[in-house]
Amino acid sequence: MIGREKRLSYAKDRRNDYGENDKSSRKNIRRNKRFPHRANRRREHQILHAGVEEVLYLKRPKRWRKYRDAPLGEIVQDRIERRMRMGIVPREVGDPRISRIQYVSVGRDPR
Template sequence: MKRRKSPQEKKRLSYTKDRRNDYGENDKSSRKSIRRNKRTPHRANRHRDHQVLEAARGAADEQSGEAAEERLYARRPKRWKKVRDAPLGEILLGRIERRVKRGIHDPGTGRKRIRRIRRRQKV
């Protein structure tokens, strides 16, 4: 039989396992932007390859073929990589630290909250 989790244990797990989008954009827009960000570099690479190979058209000789191949591989292809979201605990820590730094939160209360969140993350 499964053991029941205490509220404190649930909170700790939530801070470590739950994730939030920290990229700075709306989390719903990621549905479209991830696809767009994958698509754009591939398109640019195909376009560049086409331009290089189009310049090498004509009579087939070894020199022009080698020159075209050199130009083709001289530049690293563009790429994009997805970055995973940050844990909820880190996001909350950053928010509170920023508020204390800007003077929105009382420094004493802010430090207490920061210690509490860090303690929950460690256990």
């Protein structure tokens, strides 16, 4: 049985599962917020000056949302399951490892 600190760490510590470098998120979040706002401002400008409201109002405004990182426990469990599927880790080794990753819920939905 693993200690309470380790279980809390699996629940509270988070890792980037979006597939990009976690350091690049500082720039990419700002960039991804900027593009939809710019496109929406341009669209509003076209509506005001061109009088083509019926065509442009049919399109929804663009938006972008951030997604939170996944708990460390989920990431570790997914990696072990993937290694078992690929045959890197035998099932008799992987199953006990997964059973040891019982992380404590911290009062929030993990996603």
